[in-house]
Amino acid sequence: MATLEFERELVKLREDLEEIREDRGFKGDREARISELEFELKARTTRVFAELTPWDKVQLARHPDRPHALDFIDLILTDFVEMHGDRHFGDDPAVVGGPAKLAGQRVMVIGHQKGRDTRENVRRNFGMASPEGFRKARRLMVQAEKFGMPVVTLLDIPGASPVLEAEERGQAWAIADNLLEMAGLRVPIVVVVIGEGGSGGALALGIGDRILMLEHTVYSVASPEGAASIVWRDHKFAPEAAAALKLTPPDLIELGIVDRIVPEPPGGAHIDFDAAAELLVGALEDELAALAGRDIDALVAARYEKFRSMGRGAVAPV
């Protein structure tokens, strides 16, 4: 388990609580001590999380123990069959996807996939998708349209793969093609940021009718480190950049980019995968049910208008 600096006191409390729960020979009023500690944990969690800076929130969104796409797929969907390959060059393990069922209804789920340990991270390139990943995603979107399945995308990517091989195989072209495809896809699309929504690589799965963010995630035009090295000329100014970029869910609701925040269990999704999954599945069921009844032409037109209007308030004639 990885522990972030600000999580330390909470981890200690959780361990104490666990110890007493398992200590049958506890001297004194065990139940009273447990509820005392539970109260303490709840209060401190609330306090710690209320004081998080945007940079802390970036760390939380990148927390190595957070549930990743396949964890959520496993917990919220049934009958998932993972499909492989872009039919052009290869299969990118940094993007996963395939048909599955959500509460008995068919969906096409597509997500960025980070690894859990070093070995898996190397295999999945730390979630930094290649053109093949984006093209596989697009192939699955086109299938979803053909077979009338709503699309659910799970965003969690530091950024698209920044290597020459990705450039040679058209990284920018692969991302752009997805934007074009999703803008007009004739099935409902629900987008959920489940971790780190990083730049164009995130947006390549990010056009939909509804944009959701889990409570402790971020979505940004560039990594704070990248933005800092561009604007401050030094990546060490990442905390300043994180604050300036307005990348937290409430910021993005205010900017009209995100529609809904999905709460996480106290302490974050990594503390309790099941509780996090339950909260997400509830939100997805709502959203898909609301979209299911919509006329498809009206839905695609509304999707266009949604993105067409983004940034309208950010421009004015002088």
Place this chain on the structure above:
Amino acid sequence: MKIFGRRDRERRGPEGLWHTCRECGEMAYEREFEMAHKVCPKCGFHERLSAPERIALLLDDPEAFVQIAPRLATTDPLKFERDGLTYPEHLARYQQSSGLIEAVICGKGRLDGAEICLAVIDFRFLGASMGAVVGEKITLTVEAAMEARLPLVIVNCSGGARMQEGMLSLMQMAKTSAALRRFHDAGLLYISVMTDPTLAGVTASFASLADVIVAEPGATIGFTGRRLIEQIVKQKLPEDAQSAEFMQEHGMVDLVSPRRALKDLLGRLLNLYTGAGAPVDSPAEEAEAASVEESPEGPEAAPKVDESQPAGGQV
């Protein structure tokens, strides 16, 4: 708004001054360099053009260019500040030095007789980064072309996203791409000209979503910038990596055209794909060209072309 200010004329410089090429370091007469549209007469290096210079290069009558949303500016939605310098103050410096309000100039004009919607991005303005104004003006231009059923030409360049506008900048990729989806569904032609440098979010959205992609020789084209790639893989990239020629070799670009041939090439492509603006020399041909343009059958009504002359044969 006047786009050809005194500054542009001054920059052409009086005869006799020397220009030093930033590629080969050789000196050439400023006038010779300007006459060659800023291509080094010694090594052929294509120096970046400003948007007004590019418009002057491409349009039949640059003074007749009718601008779209010329006065659109950002409202600083994030109230972005760096070390006490606000974003509007930062922008003011670029507005001052470039004479532009924002990084793109858009409008309607004629290229070899063909009426087109044209957008030109200017690298001098904050590295041609894409913020909400660039996204909005590009989208308005796509929509204007759709409305008038005209071909669209965008002369692209960009260093990347406008950090100072955060996620609103990223969403311009979505917005412009969505507009182009409708544009393409309407059966219209979009030619993208990629100039130095075309990178990041602009390449990963409207710059690549074209029917034809023409690049300028030596232009840097890609998604991730060279510096970041080298930092991450911890080795130097080959000199030509991400050049226009490299990207053409890898199938991402249709044509690499020297600047002197660019206008002719675009004119020819416009004619080949849409039948518009056939080279008009005689009044009779002019009338014929006009009737093709107005033909209800649209692009299918294009006149037969000489197939012994492949498109791009001159590049």
